Amino acid sequence: MAIISTEGIVLRSIDLRETSKIAFFYTRSHGKVKGVLKGIRKDPRKFHTSLDKLSVNDIVYYQYRNSDVHLISQCDMKEYFPDVRLDIRRITAGEYACELVNKIMPVEQKNEAVYELLLDYCAALGRARDVGRLVHLFQIKVLALSGFQPHIDSCVQCGGGLQGREKFSTYKGGLVCPRCQRKDMALMSVSPGTIASLVYAGKHPWAQCLKLVLPLSVKRELRQVLNNFLIYHLERNIKSAKYLE
């Protein structure tokens, strides 16, 4: 049994019996970690945290070898992102990010880039005018950083270069060139602007992505492509997605 000291963002928490809670954190040093906070409901002062989603906490936990639920001995909140909690659109966009990271990231595998992305997203969400745009950028980045991204730099079927008449197949997970398109494939039309945005945001650092302008038509296509892709490839729905826009 090791004692781990790290910082983690709360993705979710659930009640455990009358007195305790189980919390899912995305941690800087160990990726997604599940831990029990014994007695937190009986005596909230035992831990200095509310366990609200997206709050950043310094945590210390006992890492058990034979269980994926570890014992949290300390949990001190250090960042709350109060601006994110001011209106329902920001709150929903925050909850969506928590749910997506919780579903897409494997248990206890370090991915510091995803941790930093979640922090950057929370900071940007508090001041963003266009919340929907931010959600799309987050989706693209988290897919790229987790190795799940759609295949958009060539034809997913034959590997041929793009010529501008490709369509998107959710089932194939990428773009299909005109030669490989079949009548029985469910294909979505995507404009070159949408493809360029996906490529750009997948490759560039977050700060540069924030400068990317997404016209309404591109946002509409991104919503369709990304939401369908995520549902299909995660094999489950992201519940909070239906409350976005």
Ligand SMILES: [Zn+2]
């Ligand atoms: Zn092809």
